[in-house]
Amino acid sequence: MNKEEILNIIKTKLSERIQKFENLIAETRAANNETKSSMGDKYETSREMVQQEINNLQRQLNETLNQQVLVQKISPEKSSKVQNGALVKTDKGLFYIAASIGEIVFENQKVMTVSVESPLVKAMFGKKIAEKFMINNNHQTIENIW
Known part of the structure; x- marks a missing residue:
């Protein structure tokens, strides 16, 4: 990515x-x-x-x-944990933590852009690859972080 x-x-x-x-x-x-x-x-x-x-x-x-x-202010460098500027792949989707501008399509993949203030990001913030979190009674696993 x-x-x-x-x-x-x-x-x-x-x-x-x-x-x-x-x-x-x-x-x-x-x-x-x-x-x-x-x-x-x-x-x-x-x-x-x-x-x-x-x-x-x-x-x-x-x-x-x-x-x-x-x-x-966001650096495109690789992240080791979920933070502002991280691109996060979970078992439910691909999320870029930056600004909430909605869904974009990049290389035929849907990427949801979300704000660091969103409930989703708050639930996964600071987590690393293979860690799990829950939002709205849905469990998600972090598969990769760029």
């Missing part, structure tokens, strides 16, 4: 997400400026809803920027 290539895919996906949120915020602000009307309360309600949407997008953008900062 080439951890460095997977890490680059994660970095690219995070950059794309950041760009998407920045574009959505800009478009929403532009639409808000075009909604000038003399409809009084109706206009104020509409403007408030748009502002809430901008706030929501800004929060998501900030979360993604924080993930990007954490991912930039």
